[in-house]
Amino acid sequence: MSPRLKSEFWVTALLRRAQSQGGFATVLRKGDPDAGIVLIVFRSGQKFTLCAPERNFEGHRVWYPYEMEDQSALDTRINRRVDDDPDLWVVEIESDAAPETLIGEPVEQGPQQEDPAEAAAQALFRGR
Template structure:
């Protein structure tokens, strides 16, 4: 069984804060099943955007887990704002969570490699 989006986001934020990082909800979506996008802030002011992995990429051994893919790297603020607006227009239930942490994203969430 997959946990709700609200629970997943809360858990992720607690882990990041617990390890001395910073996390914030940039856009709150549907508590039960909104898609979650993760923004990893870089030290140079750019960002990496992670989004939900395609359903075909999910592992049958872990049917309840959330997997992500890297959608864009070195994304600047204007590009990020445009992407948030575009995704919210397509799906008003979408979440965007910003992380600023010394840990690698792969240590926090399951990232699918192409």
């Protein structure tokens, strides 16, 4: 396993990459500078996509996009994650570039559009 970059360094590089490609990027929430997880909000008009990192079966980091219907749904999702992990970073990007280009890592485009924890809870309590 290769060494991980510190979160603050990775976020700084992400901001510069977005800006160098003509986009606008800002840090909405600053987390732990060494090991905080980073969530990325891609904004396009009134459309919001929240990208969250996960590990795939090979142990590589991939990003899953979650389409948000409005600002309040986005805020609710982020606030839930912050409640679970106070070291979390949140970065917002407005850009025409593809998320994979800006993140520099794979963005999965599979059927997963909801939070895996919420899906598991719904499956567990379905019919009760």
